[in-house]
Amino acid sequence: MVGMVRCGRAQIALAAMAILRQRLAYCGKSVVTFATIGNNMACRSLSHFKDDDFAVVSEVVTHKQNHIPVIKGDFVSLPKHVQRFVAEKAELMKPSAIFICDGSQNEADELIARCVExxxxxPLKAYKNNYLCRTDPRDVARVESKTWMITPEKYDSVCHTPEGVKPMMGQWMSPDEFGKELDDRFPGCMAGRTMxxxxxxxxxxxxxxxxxxxELTDSDYVVLCMRIMTRMGEPVLKAxxxxxxxxxxxxxxxGQPKPVATKVINHWPCNPEKTIIAHRPAEREIWSFGSGYGGNSLLGKKCFALRIAMNIGYDEGWMAEHMLIMGVTSPKGEExxxxxxxxxACGKTNLAMLxxxxxxxxxxxIGDDIAWMKFGADGRLYAINPxxxxxxxxPGTSHKTNPMAMASFQENAIFTNVAETADGEYFWEGLEHEVKNPKVDMINWLGEPWHIGDESKAAHPNSRFTAxxxxxxxxxxDWEKPEGVPIDAIIFGGRRPEGVPxxxxxxxxxxxxxxxxxxxxEATAAAEHTGKQVMHDPMAMRPFMGYNFGRYMRHWMKLGQPPHKVPKIFHVNWFRQSAxxxxxWPGYGDNIRVIDWILRRCSGDATIAEETPIGFIPKKGTINLEGLxxxxxxxxxxxxxxxxxEDxxxxxxxxxxQVGSDLPPEIAKELEAQTERIKALKE
Known part of the structure; x- marks a missing residue:
């Protein structure tokens, strides 16, 4: 006999009994039925259930009598506030079924089989458990122009820019406008799909x-990628x-409820015209609609791990940064x-796996993309890879440029928008000299026949591996050491073709x-920007800024005060070009020569650097160039x-x-002082 959690609402209890009588029709599966009761919020998408707005009888029952099968997982075992979150969003989006993920291999195998069908x-038959996915050609990258921060006060999210100047570091939308945007998209958006x-x-x-x-999603591709990119399933619910x-x-x-009204390309439903990625930092909430591409749909990545996490870090006294973490051991055995x-796309992964x-x-x-960093009891800065x-x-990844990355995805990986050879292997630009048969027939990322030498691209420039x-x-x-590893140096860098040492x-x-x-x-293919223009990307965080950049810099300055023992900060440029x-510079594995100099500076060697207007550079002969x-x-x-x-x-x-009156005076003074030092530089 199934027990009932009574909520003091007679109509809910009666509905629950009605559903119980229907139970056999669902072959023993749990059934979830949802409805709100008397909510006066102006925005339907943001309305919330109270604890007594639904009942649980191995089903959740509300007065609207919308019943949704729970086809996997035990809804009743979820914490009450998680039940409430799932219930209110299921009632909003109207999925045909609910699937509670446990992260197991059996579950992954089941979902993969469905996706293949x-x-x-x-399947990439040359490998064990490797798969290729081709997206709609309109859904291939992050969409900064459709990514928003939602706060009551505009300047909590963006800086005080002059009138008529569009902020580059984040976009703000008012809560009222955001509510309208949500209600234009999310009601009924999962009809005919599994949540x-x-x-x-x-x-x-x-x-x-x-x-x-x-994360609630109607994409099984997202589930499979999240299983790779995060720790997911039962242990998380226990924690x-x-x-x-x-x-x-x-x-x-x-963003494509069934029946789908528009043509679906490459079996990849999306809704580019109505795509929106929005963050409510105070509420610790993310909403994404219309895109299935990684950064827009794998919400644990940039949305959570940077934009939301940096707000949490601001409140709790730590940092969420767009950074790799690597351990470097010298010939003397010092790490x-x-x-x-x-x-x-400027080489974080290549450097992390150097x-x-x-x-x-x-x-x-330790990690190749994101670092969460907090000062420890000993005053040092510790970092984890979240x-x-x-x-x-x-593209560009090969056994020559990054053999360790290549070794990482020989099995259990998902490739998005790369090419496939007739031999069942992946292919992209940069592998021309590694393919077994240079004349092999291929299918490019658009699903069209392709051969090496064709003018078109085999893989999209922003094609990805998930491993x-x-x-x-x-x-x-120690990559999963809960307290993290101590950071001795922080390095900034970018693609600067001229002028920067x-x-x-x-x-x-x-x-x-x-x-x-x-x-x-220089702009890369990781976002929708194209061309070769050199763009500002402060702290490599411009597309991921979760709050006012001036406040962000002040947060860094505050954390750098005693008793904290701050790491040294460096800047590198692997991409300088001749006339x-x-x-x-050859880059790749030879970048260890620069890391060697950096770590010697961290050890206090004052003999290997000379002062310049922009900082300390290596003295000639202090970087090992042997063999170059x-x-x-x-x-x-x-x-x-x-x-x-000019710079x-x-x-x-x-x-x-772009920063306006939010620029910290200390940073303005650094700019002025560096300008004066450069003016004094001899031609």
């Missing part, structure tokens, strides 16, 4: 810096019961840990924040006076236009 995934309930942890489950999220029940609420829909922030070209050095990866997998850019981090041969044994060290912690705020880079547009032919050191390390004066003027304009 529908054509969403294609998956994904409990997941960012960071090791139960760790002191870890946080829990629950949720122990941490006061706090979790980040994540709602995602592809230090480095965090590095580069804009997307294979040193000089003997005796060893690199092990993710569980790698979501890397495929478990634990499969990386050089994953650090290979490496320099900041003059102080505050000057280092200024250096980070000045990061610029004939050839790279001046034709390195033009003088050109690589030069600081052209005219270039840097300072442009940076001042950027600060005035």
């Amino acid at each position: 529908r054509g969403v995934l294609v 998956y309930v994904i409990p997941y942890s960012m960071g090791p489950v139960g760790g002191p810096l870890s946080k829990i999220g629950i 949720l019961a122990k941490n006061n029940g706090e979790f980040v609420r994540c709602v995602h829909s592809v 230090r840990f480095v965090a590095a922030a580069f804009p997307s 294979e040193p070209t000089i003997p005796g050095w060893k690199v092990r990866v 993710e569980y997998g790698f979501f890397g850019v495929a 478990p981090a634990g499969q990386c041969p050089i994953i650090h044994p 290979l490496v320099f060290e900041s003059r102080s912690w505050v000057h280092g924040i200024f250096v980070g705020a000045c990061v610029k880079s 004939d547009h050839k790279f001046l 032919p034709n390195v033009n050191w003088d050109e690589l390390m030069s600081i052209p006076k005219s270039y840097w004066l 300072m003027v442009e940076t001042k304009t950027f600060f005035e236009n």
Whole structure:
């Protein structure tokens, strides 16, 4: 006999009994029936249930009599506030079934089989458990123009820019306008689809810096990728019961209720015209509609791990950053840990998995994309990787450029928008010399016949691999250490084709924040921007800023005060070019030569650096160039006076236009002082 949780609402109890009489019609499956009772909120999408707005009789029953089968999982075992979240959103989005994910291999196998049957995934037969997914060509990247922060006060989210100047670091929408946008999209958006309930942890489950999220989605592709990218399933629900029940609420829909009114391309439902990705930081809530692409739908990534997490970090006294974490061991056996922030597609994964070209050095990866960092009781800065997998850019990745990444996705991986060979192998630009048969027939990312030498691209420039981090041969044994690893150096960098030297060290912690705020880079394929323009990307966080950038810099400055022992801050540029547009530095595994110099500076070696107007650069001969032919050191390390004066003027304009009155006075002073030092530089 199924027990009833009574709520003091006669109509609910009667409805519950009616559903019980129908139970056999559902072959013993739990049934969920939802309705709100008397909610006066103006925005339907943001209305909330009270505890007595639904009843549980192995079913949840509300007065509207909408019954939804729970086809997997035990709804009753969910914590009450999780039940309420699932109930109110199911009643809003009207899915045909609810599937509570446990993260098991059996569950993954079941979902993969469904995706293969529908054509969403294609098995890559040359590997074990590797699959290819092709998206709608309109849904291939992050959409900054459709990504929003929702706060009552505009300038909590964005800076005070001058009238007529559009903020570059985040977009703000008022709660009232946001409510209208939600109600234009989410009611009934999951009709005919299964709603998956994904409990997941960012960071090791139960760790002191870890946080829990629950994502509701109608995409089984998202479930499979979240299983790779996060720790998900039953252990998370158990931890949720122990941490006061706090979790980040994540709602995602592809935005195509059935029957679908428009043509679905590549078995990939999406709704680009109505796509929106929105964050309510105070409510710890994320809403995503219309896109199935990684950063827009895997809500544990940039949405949670950066935009929402940096708000949590601001409140709790820690940092969420767009940074890799790597352990570097010298020939003497001394290991230090480095965090590095580069804009997307600028080499974070390659550096995190660096294979040193000089003997005796060893690199092990903690994470390749995001770092959560907090000062410990000993005053040092500790970092964890909140993710569980790698979501890397495929083109350019090869056994030559990143053999460790290649080894990480030989099994149990999902590839999105790459090409497939007739032999069942993946292919993208950069693998031309590794394919077994250069004349092999291929199907490109658009599903069209393709051969090496064709003018079109085999893979989309932002095509991705999604692979478990634990499969990386050089994953650090402490990569899941709950308290994290101590950071000795923070590195900023970007794609700067001219003017910026290979490496320099900041003059102080505050000057280092200024250096980070000045990061610029050529636009890449990771976002919808195209072309080769050099764009400002402060701290490599421009697309991911979760609150006012001026307040963000002040947060960094506050955390850098005693008794905290701050790491040294550096800037690198692997991408400087000669007059004939050839790279001046070989990069990849040879970047260990620069890391070597950085770590010697962290050890206090004052003999290997010389002071310049922009910071400390290596003295000639202090970076090991043995075995490197034709390195033009003088050109690589030069600081052209005219270039840097122009850069300072442009940076001042950027600060005035994009940070405005929110610019901390300390950063303004750093800009002024550096400008004066450059003016004193001899031609």
